[in-house]
Amino acid sequence: MSSSLEKNMLILRSSDGEEFIVPEVVAVMSKAIKNMVEDECASNTIPVPNVDANILAMVIEFCKKHDESEAEAASDLKTFDSEFVNRGQEALYDLITAANFRDVKELLDALCQNVAEMIKGKSVHHIRIQFLGYQLFEILTSNFIWNIWCDRDFD
Amino acid sequence: MEMSWPGTSECDSHYISPSPSQTLMEQALPELPPEVISEILSRLPVKPLLQFRCVSKPWCSLIDSPTFIKMHLHRSIQSRSNLSLIVTKLNSNIPNLLCSVHFDKLDIAFELYQPLTFEKRLDQVWNSCNGLLCLSFRDVEVVLWNPSTRKYLDLPLSPVEIPVAFCRMFVVFHGVGYDSVSDDYKVMRITQFNGGGFVHFESEVRVYSLKSDYWRKVGDFPHHLKLDQCTGLLVGRALHWSVNTKPMLVDGPRALIAFDLVSEEYRMVPLPECGAVDFHLKFAVLDGCLCVLHHYHKKGIDLWVMKEYGVKESWTKLIYIENFECN
Known part of the structure; x- marks a missing residue:
């Protein structure tokens, strides 16, 4: 495979073993990959642990768009970003983790901005459930105990 | 550029765009690393940030930490967000009542409960730095x-x-x-x-x-x-x-x-050179640069900006406004 590989192309291997051929300029938007390439410790294939094929494909799509559209209007890119990050819970979490581990600054920025917009108007209660994984049960029980405490007869 | 898809048939259907009912709120996010949490929180306005201090103890100590405060300030300056104008409200019973106007909503003004009110009356608002205002009362009593x-x-x-x-x-x-x-x-x-x-x-x-x-x-x-x-x-x-x-x-x-x-x-x-002499001079700050207003009596104003601090040659005439009268 490596013999037929064009110059300035890299192979990224996802955690579940799929391989993606991407231009080096796109791959090095991840600082972690950039460091590997610069230190020349990368062989033909760069493993990307903790990131599965679907998420890796999304990250590559994002990086390609950002690489291509340097000359494009910033507003177009912004629209692309806001559409790109508008995803379901699970994908959003996986993307954040991937962007954080692989150190893809632009992607992490767009994702964090998206989550910030989402939680701006939310109550503390919602934030607790969402970020701290407080289960409904815990909240109910703690409220229950609190209610008993408040309703106690102090005579 | 080509991308190889060894297992195309399998991975097509995994992540389709979410169904409309699947909102973020229905499910808890698995715990995010603290550096990502602070990345997210540093993008919030001050009000929700202060509210979220009571989410949990770690969140409170994160939001109160000097590192996070600096990060939030830095991001606000960089993205030019969280900007507001502080103005004095005229025609009010309380002397020197201050109001805040957010840059995003210039038509709404909030009255501010400033610390110098009754027994200590606010005499002067001097200037501001990174969102801190310098106020004074009776010349020597100063409040940040x-x-x-x-x-x-x-x-x-x-x-x-x-x-x-x-x-x-x-x-x-x-x-x-x-x-x-x-x-x-x-x-x-x-x-x-x-x-x-x-x-x-x-x-x-x-x-x-x-x-x-x-x-x-x-x-x-x-x-x-x-x-x-x-x-x-x-x-x-x-x-x-x-x-x-x-x-x-x-x-x-x-x-x-x-x-x-x-x-x-x-x-x-150094100040900009200009031939005319008959003008009033005012200094101001615009976008982090020093600027000078030359006000020609009954004619108009020139606005000069010093683009590179301390370099006399970098004074640039930005705008001339005709028939402008100011006090």
Whole structure:
């Protein structure tokens, strides 16, 4: 495979073993990959642990768009970003983790901005459930105990 | 560019765009690493941020930590978010009632509960630095106030030592700034003692440092301050004061003196050259750059900007507004 590989192309291997051929300029938007390439410790294939094929494909799509559209209007890119990050819970979490581990600054920025917009108007209660994984049960029980405490007869 | 898809048939259907009902709120996110949490929170406005302090103890200590506060400030400056104008409300029963106007919603003004109200009446709002306002009451009582968090700090009193020869009158000027080298907020106080006819004057300058909580005496201010333009302009790490180079003339030639908050030295800032003489001069700060307004009587105003700080050649005429009248 490596013999037929064009110059300035890299192979990224996802955690579940799929391989993606991407231009080096796109791959090095991840600082972690950039460091590997610069230190020349990368062989033909760069493993990307903790990131599965679907998420890796999304990250590559994002990086390609950002690489291509340097000359494009910033507003177009912004629209692309806001559409790109508008995803379901699970994908959003996986993307954040991937962007954080692989150190893809632009992607992490767009994702964090998206989550910030989402939680701006939310109550503390919602934030607790969402970020701290407080289960409904815990909240109910703690409220229950609190209610008993408040309703106690102090005579 | 080509992308190889060894398992195309399998992975097509995994992540399709979410169904409309699957919102973020229905499910808990698995716990995110703390650095991502602070990345997200640093993008929030101050109000939700203060509310989210009671989400949990770790969140509270994160939001209150100096590192996070600096990160939030840095991001706000970079993205030009969380900006507001502080203006004085006219026609109100309370003297010097202050209002805040957000840049995003310029048509709505909020009344601010400022710390100097009844027994201590606000005399002057001097300037601001990184969202901190410098207020004063009766010349020497100074308060640093953060209108976003409503927290404030009374600075210790430091009485003015009036020289025997100048018992007639004195004026006090204040200004706050940030010393990035020692990571400290500093308040400069200039007291100017005037003899008869403004010919003789002396000054006393003290600098308060937030870290040491102490007013320290520094070198005297070597020029005569203009009374009508008494605010210190903060550009970079220096406070700028408008002075009159010939104090015996009421409308004498102007100059701009910078006080470097790091080196604690004075220097003169070069002003733009222009042929005309018949104008009033005003100084201001625009987008972090010093600017000068030349107001030609009954004609209009020129706005000059010093694009590169301290470089005389970088003064650029930005705009000319015709038929502009201002006081």
